[in-house]
Amino acid sequence: MTEIGARTTAAEAPVRPFAMTRPSLLAQGTSDRRIQQQLARREWIAVRPGAYLTAAERAASSDVHRHRVLLRATLPKLAGGVVVSHVSAAIVHGLPVWGVPLDRVHVVRPRPSGGHRRPHTHIHMALVPESDVVVIDGLPVTSLSRTVVDLACTVPFESAVVTADAVLARPGVARADLLVQVAAAGNRRGVRAGAVVVAFADRRSESVGESRSRVLLHRLGVMPDELQRSIADPFGRVIGRVDFLWSRERVIGEFDGAVKYRRELLGDRDPGDAVFAEKVREDALRDAGYEVVRWTWADLGRPAELAARVRRAQIRGASASR
Secondary structure, eight states, rough: EEEEEEESSSTTTTOOOSSSEEHHHHHHOOOOHHHHHEEEEEEEEEEEEEEEEEEEHHHHSSSSHHHHHHHHHHGGGSSSOOOEEEHHHHHHHOOBBBOOEEEEEEEEEESSEEEOOOEEEEEEEEEOOGGGEEEEETTTEHHHHHHHHHHHTTHHHHHHHHHHHHTSSTOOOOOHOOOOHHHTTTTTTTTHHHHHHHOOOOOOOOSHHHHHHHHHHHHTTOOOSSSEEEETTTTSSSSEEEEEETTTTTEEEOOOOOOOHHHHTTTOOHHHHHHHHHHHHHHHHHHHTTTEEOHHHHTTTTTHHHHHHHHHHHHHHHTTOO
């Protein structure tokens, strides 16, 4: 299970995108005995049979990066005609994924039926028109819209929404594109679930955490009526934009994934200054008559507590606005 954008990408840069392979090592003069010694000492780690990363590279890489390496090592082993699909395609496209196993490379073979899973591959069988295929870094990959709908038909709702939200936020991708793919799926297994994901997806969710929050709030029956709303003070000056808003009760919801306090995103700003600025902003929101509820990654695992906090804030907000 993994998630782009929260905990998994910071260490990717030093790691090469290709594994060492047995044929290339033998061609360089490394013996099979030497390979086995390195594996036994766990100085090299097998990505799949015949493909290896150093232990240091594996430790420095994320699940997402290791999936990219596994993909590059696996495709040459497969018969021609396959197209990278599902979660593997999402990763090639640079889309966020969350809660989806990354231990298998997903490809689709353009045939009407069949499919099977092996230790490192999941081969799907489905018709794939040329318009649903793009080439990225030399790899044939399902298009953005096809990738999202394939995922929406096969993974849990929350995981699918994370990726679908991100796709809709990309320039040139519209909900209509996803609806076309849903219609083209016909009676494929999972298509009804996929249609629900497409209807729920929202380009205004700006992170994995916000997408997951929106799904959870929906399930808890406390869905906000506005997203990414700009809030002004009584003098008409914009205080800031907020993640979630219950406008009638004047309640603001903010997901705080701590990403905005990372040094690489702050540039020359000090993290302490950023935290202080956020406190000043929140004080201004409260002074403008809003209740503010903040939550973190950990709170998403305590849904009953989060729902209770939102409802208490709604009660306070409704009382204050009378």
